[in-house]
Amino acid sequence: MTRARDLGIRLGHGTPGPLNAITDVAGVRVGHTTLISGDGPLVVGWGPVRTGVTVIIPHDGDPWREPVFAGSFTLNGNGEMTGLEWIRENGLLSSVIGLTNTNSVGTVHEALVRAAVASPGHGAAWTLPVAGETWDGLLNDIDGFHVRGEHVTAALAAASDGPVAEGNVGGGTGMVCHEFKGGIGTASRELPAAQGGWTVGALVQANYGDRDQLRIDGAPVGEAIGLEELSSPYGAHRSPAAAPMGDAGSIIAIVATDAPLLPHQCERLARRAAVGAARVGCYASNGSGDIFLAFATGNRDLAVGHLTAGARLVVDAAITPLLLASVEAVEEAIVNSLVAAETMVGRDGNTAHALPHDRLLEVMGQYGRNPEPRRSV
Numbered sequence: 001m002t003r004a005r006d007l008g009i010r011l012g013h014g015t016p017g018p019l020n021a022i023t024d025v026a027g028v029r030v031g032h033t034t035l036i037s038g039d040g041p042l043v044v045g046w047g048p049v050r051t052g053v054t055v056i057i058p059h060d061g062d063p064w065r066e067p068v069f070a071g072s073f074t075l076n077g078n079g080e081m082t083g084l085e086w087i088r089e090n091g092l093l094s095s096v097i098g099l100t101n102t103n104s105v106g107t108v109h110e111a112l113v114r115a116a117v118a119s120p121g122h123g124a125a126w127t128l129p130v131a132g133e134t135w136d137g138l139l140n141d142i143d144g145f146h147v148r149g150e151h152v153t154a155a156l157a158a159a160s161d162g163p164v165a166e167g168n169v170g171g172g173t174g175m176v177c178h179e180f181k182g183g184i185g186t187a188s189r190e191l192p193a194a195q196g197g198w199t200v201g202a203l204v205q206a207n208y209g210d211r212d213q214l215r216i217d218g219a220p221v222g223e224a225i226g227l228e229e230l231s232s233p234y235g236a237h238r239s240p241a242a243a244p245m246g247d248a249g250s251i252i253a254i255v256a257t258d259a260p261l262l263p264h265q266c267e268r269l270a271r272r273a274a275v276g277a278a279r280v281g282c283y284a285s286n287g288s289g290d291i292f293l294a295f296a297t298g299n300r301d302l303a304v305g306h307l308t309a310g311a312r313l314v315v316d317a318a319i320t321p322l323l324l325a326s327v328e329a330v331e332e333a334i335v336n337s338l339v340a341a342e343t344m345v346g347r348d349g350n351t352a353h354a355l356p357h358d359r360l361l362e363v364m365g366q367y368g369r370n371p372e373p374r375r376s377v
Contacts, residue, residue: 031159032170071267079289091263136174139346185337260298276330
């Protein structure tokens, strides 16, 4: 798997964590289930299938009974992420987070509820898990409902605090970003000790954007690899019956940090995730669902059953580095999703081509943004 830093692309000024992933935040785990089968014309209920599930477990305790502070921000609401009303109401994330395709949100939501019920010591009267979506119908038989509860269970079982697979995996399997193949991406930033020493990590499911809006480190990559190259090995090809990609896409971004933040501060990080997406070319079109969630594990003694709970917070004068870290982590996570993704042929022969690394570096070099490649973390 190739990442942006493998190509010498280093975004922003912050320092990535050891894995340059959301799992650099201690306790956070990520798991995928990837579903790929069939080729040829669309037969609803049969395929071709290009979809999956990604889960994010927010900490190393019991996510169903040990909540952490959280906040969300919706830049454009043509999308879905369940559980946000309760997070807005009480400022707590009390679940695993699941990401999938638009029509499978209900399935993932139910499977997460079942996981909560089956967890050891279950005693909660109810749970409102977080399940988010983006639309993969260009490549996938999205009306065939191929994601099932067992796939969520498998993703939970596979969840790890190690390196995170990116591109055509999990919920990002069938996604298209800026009319190139997109999908799952992740990145992180570690603050220096003088700024708190905290870590901010991001994971995106990127499925949005017009090609000519794509910017990487400020370079107009999308314009340079533009419509004139659609008939080349580059670009996304689709049948006339396929829905337009640019205006019909969405992005989900999850931001995690180990800093001791309160809910309104988590919301501030979620808002900055939108800035990170904008740096790459997201402008929140009418057809886009751009939804961002941030959670903080720096306060953990918040479990139901206590009469009171103590909480710390980062003072406003010290929060700016965390806000910038959220911007940079989301920006790099999106670029990683594009760089890692591979060309995929889906239903009806619709093809989402990978962002070509050679052309990417050529264009960035023209704008003075092409350092010598070195292996990333």
